[in-house]
Amino acid sequence: MRSAVLVAPRDIRIREVPPPSPGPGQVRVRLEGCGICASSLPMWEGKPWFTYPAEPGTPGHEAWGRIDALGEGVERLQPGRRVTMLSSHGFAEYDVADAEEVVEIPEFLEGRSVPGEPLGCAMNIYGRTGLKGGESVAIVGIGFLGAILTKLAVAKGCRVYALGRRPFALQLAFSLGARPCLMDDHQRVLNEMASLTEGQGCDVVIEATGMQWPLDLAGELTRVRGRMVIAGYHQDGPRQVNMQLWNWRGIDVINAHERDPSVYTRGIRDAISAMQSGLLDPFALYTHTLPLERIAEGFAMMEMRPEGFFKAVVSI
Numbered sequence: 001m002r003s004a005v006l007v008a009p010r011d012i013r014i015r016e017v018p019p020p021s022p023g024p025g026q027v028r029v030r031l032e033g034c035g036i037c038a039s040s041l042p043m044w045e046g047k048p049w050f051t052y053p054a055e056p057g058t059p060g061h062e063a064w065g066r067i068d069a070l071g072e073g074v075e076r077l078q079p080g081r082r083v084t085m086l087s088s089h090g091f092a093e094y095d096v097a098d099a100e101e102v103v104e105i106p107e108f109l110e111g112r113s114v115p116g117e118p119l120g121c122a123m124n125i126y127g128r129t130g131l132k133g134g135e136s137v138a139i140v141g142i143g144f145l146g147a148i149l150t151k152l153a154v155a156k157g158c159r160v161y162a163l164g165r166r167p168f169a170l171q172l173a174f175s176l177g178a179r180p181c182l183m184d185d186h187q188r189v190l191n192e193m194a195s196l197t198e199g200q201g202c203d204v205v206i207e208a209t210g211m212q213w214p215l216d217l218a219g220e221l222t223r224v225r226g227r228m229v230i231a232g233y234h235q236d237g238p239r240q241v242n243m244q245l246w247n248w249r250g251i252d253v254i255n256a257h258e259r260d261p262s263v264y265t266r267g268i269r270d271a272i273s274a275m276q277s278g279l280l281d282p283f284a285l286y287t288h289t290l291p292l293e294r295i296a297e298g299f300a301m302m303e304m305r306p307e308g309f310f311k312a313v314v315s316i
Contacts, residue, residue, distance in 0.1 A: 003056035003092035004295050004314075009046025012296045017056045019094045022071035026096045029083060034090035035062030035115035035286075036298045036312045038143065038210070039233045044299045047236065057089025062115035064105065065095075065316075074099045084116030086264055091295060093316055101261050103268045108276060113286050113313050120267030121258075122148040123274065125231045127267075128256040129204055133157030138193065138202040138221050139178070141209035142169040144285050144311040145231060149206055150178050155279055158204075161196060163189065163217070168308060186217065193221055201226060210234050219245055227252045288312040 001019040006012045022028040040059040043050050064084035067077055077083070082105040085097035105114050122145055129149075131137065137153045139146050142164035153160045154177035162173030163181045170180035181192055193201070201223030207214050210232030219242055222228045228251050246253065258264050274280035287310045290298050298312035 031065035057092035060090030063090030119271035
């Protein structure tokens with residue numbers, strides 16, 4: 001099969017490798033596509049905690065396709081069924097997944113890209129926020145995840161403030177019903193948000209970047225006894241936090257990443273239900289679709305965030 005192999009930082013090649021075989025309780029999927037996740041940037045960039053060459057197909061973990069082989073003991077799923085799943089070698093023509101971590105894609109999504117893992121992640125984060133109608137919500141970072149959370153928070157009946165650095169992303173947030181705020185200067189943002197919230201801060205602040213400065217900003221935007229939800233994936237070293245501020249305000253700090261596969265797959269099912277009802281409509285956010293041979297361009301775009309970019313998906 002064809003597989004992308006990250007042979008060195010920023011050097012990804014297409015190689016012919018043996019296809020995987022499903023083990024007991026697993027299925028093999030002939031992949032249609034796989035999303036490129038921002039959490040994979042450190043591996044692409046060559047952070048020192050990674051080794052190269054990486055295993056074929058990594059770090060692709062947002063894949064979907066059709067089952068083509070069953071491992072021993074699998075009864076619930078059948079070959080030919082279109083599915084999305086939790087797996088980790090999705091930048092290839094085939095990948096395997098545990099049957100319990102596979103979600104069938106209903107017919108109404110036929111012909112659509114369905115990177116289930118990030119959609120399930122968004123739904124699980126939304127669930128952890130505990131949002132209630134009428135609450136004030138600041139979303140710090142309007143990328144793919146932040147845009148989805150903006151849509152969900154507005155639909156919940158919250159007063160949503162969208163903070164981002166890219167004007168076109170803020171325009172999208174405005175079209176979804178949020179009040180945009182340009183993240184250009186720390187103190188200016190604090191002043192603007194204080195004016196908008198009568199000096200009280202927000203009931204809920206969702207940090208969706210994985211970076212230090214937005215994390216600092218999120219803490220300062222959270223009101224006394226508010227909730228700060230960390231949706232960004234922080235992986236490039238330790239973070240410093242203003243514990244005195246968090247302590248004084250008595251805020252609840254929620255790390256909204258799930259690691260239990262059953263919770264992850266439940267989130268994917270919730271995302272599919274939300275798409276069927278019209279609550280979730282992520283398709284305009286898949287802004288760039290590239291063939292496997294051009295996967296390096298997708299990583300480069302994710303790094304540079306050109307005008308109009310939200311998410312790249314690889315078509316296989």
